[in-house]
Amino acid sequence: MAETGTKEVLKKEAETPAGIERTRSTKVYTPAVDIMERQDDIVIIADMPGVDEQSVDITLDKNVLTIYGTVEPEIPEHHRLAFAEYGVGDYQRVFTLTDEIDRDKIQASVKNGVLKLVLPKAEKAKTRKIEVKAEA
Amino acid sequence: MALTNWDRLARLMDPWREFEQLNQVFSGSDAPCGELPLFNVWLATDTAMVTTEVPGIETGAIDISVMGKSVTVRGSRESEEVKDGVEYHRRERWYGRFSKTFEIPFTVDADKVEARFKKGVLYISLPRAEADKPKKITIKSE
Numbered sequence: 001m002a003e004t005g006t007k008e009v010l011k012k013e014a015e016t017p018a019g020i021e022r023t024r025s026t027k028v029y030t031p032a033v034d035i036m037e038r039q040d041d042i043v044i045i046a047d048m049p050g051v052d053e054q055s056v057d058i059t060l061d062k063n064v065l066t067i068y069g070t071v072e073p074e075i076p077e078h079h080r081l082a083f084a085e086y087g088v089g090d091y092q093r094v095f096t097l098t099d100e101i102d103r104d105k106i107q108a109s110v111k112n113g114v115l116k117l118v119l120p121k122a123e124k125a126k127t128r129k130i131e132v133k134a135e136a
Numbered sequence: 137m138a139l140t141n142w143d144r145l146a147r148l149m150d151p152w153r154e155f156e157q158l159n160q161v162f163s164g165s166d167a168p169c170g171e172l173p174l175f176n177v178w179l180a181t182d183t184a185m186v187t188t189e190v191p192g193i194e195t196g197a198i199d200i201s202v203m204g205k206s207v208t209v210r211g212s213r214e215s216e217e218v219k220d221g222v223e224y225h226r227r228e229r230w231y232g233r234f235s236k237t238f239e240i241p242f243t244v245d246a247d248k249v250e251a252r253f254k255k256g257v258l259y260i261s262l263p264r265a266e267a268d269k270p271k272k273i274t275i276k277s278e
Contacts, residue, residue, distance in 0.1 A: 011174065032228040039221050047229050049189035049256035074259070076185045079178035083238075086174035086189060113191030113256015 014092045027089030031069070031115075041120045042101070048091045049113040050074075056115055058108050065095045065106075067115065100124075172230040175209075177238060182269060184240045184262040191256030198253075200260055202246040207262060208237045243268040 014028040022028065031046040048056065051069035059066045069091035097103075102122040109116050178185040186207060190198070198211040215231040218224070245265040252259050 032230070033226055034216075034224065034229050035226040036218075037223045037225060038219075042225075045216075045229065047189075047191045047256070049191040052255050074187075074257075076178050076180070076259075076261075079180045079183075079185055081176060082179040082184075083175070083177040085171075086176060112193070112253070113189070 011086050013089075024090070026071075026073075027087055028092050029087075029089050030093055031067075031091045033093065041118050044095070044115075044117040044119070046091070046093065046115040046117075047113065048110075048115050050088065051091065051110060051113055051115065053110045056108070056110055058106075058117070060097075060103060060106070063097045063099075065097050065117075066092070067095075067117070068092045069115070173234060175236060175238070177240075179241070182242075182264040184242075184244075184264075186238060186260040186262065188258050189256060190253075190258050193253075193256075193258075195253050198251075198258065200249070200251055202244050202249050202262070205241070205243055206237055206239050207244065207260070208235065209258075209260070210235045 012030045014030045016022065016028075031048045033047075034043075034045045036043050036045075046067060048069040048071075050071035050073075055070045055072075057066075057068045057070075059068075071088055071090055073088040097119070100121050102120045105120045107118040107120075173188045173190050175186060175188045178187070186209070188209065190211065190213065193211060193213045197213070198209065201208045201210075210233075212233040213231045215229075240262060243265040244262045248263045250261045
């Protein structure tokens with residue numbers, strides 16, 4: 001029986017904070033993300049199949065960055081689902097940002113169901129190299 | 137809810153599952169993604185549709201082959217090259233090679249198979265071969 005649980009891990013449902021209920025009937029999944037830090041920015045890449053640039057919402061409220069992707073399920077006409085490994089639903093994931101991000105310069109793009117967020121580091125947070133001068 | 141229950145039932149009833157897993161162990165499968173991507177199969181009387189979520193894949197990296205009743209989808213999703221000075225904080229997205237074969241309850245007309253890729257989702261429509269369709273027999277009254 002342990003085996004049956006694995007699939008749910010593969011496509012995880014998003015957690016709802018206690019006491020909050022959804023008003024839409026669709027499921028909400030947590031997209032898998034890669035987060036990498038480069039010298040000048042932090043890049044978040046999220047797998048959100050079924051989402052395009054029009055159906056993804058990115059909101060930044062204080063230091064909370066929320067990505068929400070709405071998916072319109074495409075159900076083939078007159079077909080019945082004979083075998084199912086994945087469910088279709090919306091995507092949501094919440095990140096907290098620190099002060100080191102330059103909020104005005106956040107960029108987002110979607111290609112083939114992959115969301116890419118570039119969060120540039122604020123000028124002051126960039127690592128600066130301090131040269132050590134030899135005193136004469 | 138319906139989907140997960142379906143899923144569980146389908147997996148429990150699949151006798152090939154363990155065999156597949158063993159096979160994967162012995163063949164030293166190079167796919168770190170394990171069972172990903174996930175597939176759904178839709179059926180109608182004269183057509184079937186296989187869908188899978190493969191976000192970010194290049195269409196050239198997907199190979200679909202049809203033989204009789206079986207459909208095989210192969211492909212690979214590459215991980216991005218990690219450049220110097222890049223530090224990963226999180227790495228959850230799958231990558232690697234995959235291969236999956238389905239058996240459809242009817243013979244597929246290989247010439248009429250169509251595949252489209254939209255927003256990271258691959259749709260393969262598999263029409264039933266004309267020769268395989270049930271024939272209607274008219275009864276002559278004497």
